[in-house]
Amino acid sequence: MSELAISLKNISKCFKRYEHPVDRLKEILLPGKSRTNEFWALRDINLEIPKGQTLGIVGRNGSGKSTLLQIIVKTLTPTTGEVEVNGRVSALLELGSGFNPEFTGRQNVFFNGQLLGLSPKEIETKFEQIVGFADIGDFIEQPVKTYSSGMFVRLAFAVATSVEPDILVVDEALSVGDEAFQRKCFARLQLIQEQGGTILFVSHSAASVIQLCTTAILIDHGELLLSANPKLVLSNYHKLIYAPAEQVEFLRQEVRRMNHKSTVTDNGKLNSLGTKTSSSHAQKQSALYDPNMIPKSTISYLSCGAEIEQPHITTLEGEMVNILSKRHEYIYTYRVKFSKTAYKVRFGMVIKTVSGVEVSGGLSHTPGSGIEYVAKGQIIDVEFRFCCLLRPGVYFLNSGVVGTTDTTEIFLDRKIDISMFRVQPDPDMEDLGYGLVELCAKPSFLFCNFVET
The missing domain is CATH 2.70.50.60 (abc- transporter (atp binding component) like domain)
Structure with a gap:
């Protein structure tokens, strides 16, 4: 069995919801008289992620995906259960998290780099590489609050991946960048994969999850419904979100049963x-x-x-x-x-x-x-x-x-x-193509004579 990068045992997370802000104070001053409604964002999550695996996490908005990631990166504490994380973690979660809007891009690079475990000297060595990847020009010297969402995620991703993490957590952030930047990001993710890194990837893009991830999980209403290969997980996820409301619980039960069975x-x-x-x-x-x-x-x-x-x-x-x-x-x-x-x-x-x-x-x-x-x-x-x-x-x-x-x-x-x-294959023709689809392009050549002068 592969050495584990992440182990989650019976993880649950409960949030308290108060009708009025003063009810929070009353609960502190008058213990035993609860004025809260409990909301369980996660219930009994058990998951083991081997080192080197790329895990896709899918589910509807509000299903508990971000809460799970925050528990893994330890910005949230679970209500019950045990979390074990082995290796340096770098996370790209909610847009804006970890960056001070009043600081310049340069200042945020040094600030975030130190939070991720790099020394100022190491950050100085990597700085030009980070700025080159982010490609935001002179804005690196401007306050982050002046950045567009695309510029922000460029810098955030460049910093998060520059530390050569053992575990990289990405929560839907790549959907903000343009196509050219997304391609550059996926190339960086593939490099991390080749180096044996572990990636947790949350996205609503089925193609991205299938193409990038080696396995996937489906979370719905705080419950881990299915853990399988990405193709199966995405198919059941789409089936669930398009189902009529009166059929959703029936489908959830069907997916639960599927989670206990497998075939080739x-x-x-x-x-x-x-x-x-x-x-x-x-x-x-x-x-x-x-x-x-x-x-x-x-x-x-x-x-x-x-x-x-x-x-x-x-x-x-x-x-x-x-x-x-x-x-x-x-x-x-x-x-x-x-x-x-x-x-x-x-x-x-x-x-x-x-x-x-x-x-x-x-x-x-x-x-x-x-x-x-x-x-x-x-x-x-x-x-x-x-x-x-x-x-x-x-x-x-x-x-x-x-x-x-x-x-x-x-x-x-x-x-x-x-x-x-x-x-x-065509037995009468050598296959010289690449990719999935033949382009049917016919090359032409222009021959020139070179004359010595």
Whole structure:
């Protein structure tokens, strides 16, 4: 078993809420007569994080994510439980925490660096590197209160990562910076990973969590509902936040049961339980169809008036396939049965990698438009035609149908990892590409003669 960076045992955190400020004083002067309401932000959290792991933490606003991080970095004390943290911790929590707005950027660099355990001499050595990464120019000599949110997070991230922490805690701060800075931050995070550092990463960006994290947890109402691989955790998180209010508790119980079970996914890593998928086409076989290629990670949203069925890929001639060739055209199709009347209906599909990174997708109509009226009992066959420019590998498909009810657009049905396919290498062409998608760019060359002078 790997040496642990963080160990949490039975962690709970209770906050007292007073109706009136004076009630706090009365409780101190008159003990035993409580005038408070208790709010439990966390309840019985048990978690072990090995060194070198990158943990994604997801959950709705107010679920307890930030409270958990503050307990780990010891700016909050748990009401009950034990916390053990091994190694130097650097944290980038709430925007503004740890910086004095009246100090200049330079002064805050030295002040924060010493809080993180660096000596003034070490900070002086790293100062130019910090300023270069933050890239805020002459503002380094200006009071922090004059900074924009983007400038602030640039400097804060530069300081937090300059100390070469054993454990880095990042709480949604990177969403403030622009795209170029976010890319620079992710490169720095990847460097920390390569050096064996442990990262706790809170974000509402599913793609960022899936791409960066090795494992993830789902927290809801202060409870750790699920600990698994990022793809499974994000799928259940989205399923939970899009569920109708009356179904949320049922889904919470379902996720709790899932947390006690595990199985092996299609790529050999821990993932969700196998679920039934439509097999009405499974008996038709060809050289380019593998009947055993069925996802074990399918997750279905609760139906709100529609049901997606029979997802599959065909050639343009109508032959069902799940082994695709590069640069060929295919049709992804599924059937939708409507059990309720729907308005402004749109259909969608998404292609994802094994790790859950969304490669591409499509929608049948623009937001606000769609099929104006679909009657109860109607059946619609949906088709998406696409050219396969994906590099060899295994991919998964999502399907979704949205509609408008009471002026609000909601998912009428959504299936995660409802189908899968494999892209096979082209035996007649050497694969010289990089990344996930072939660009189909044709290089051209201009030859010049060099003349000695």
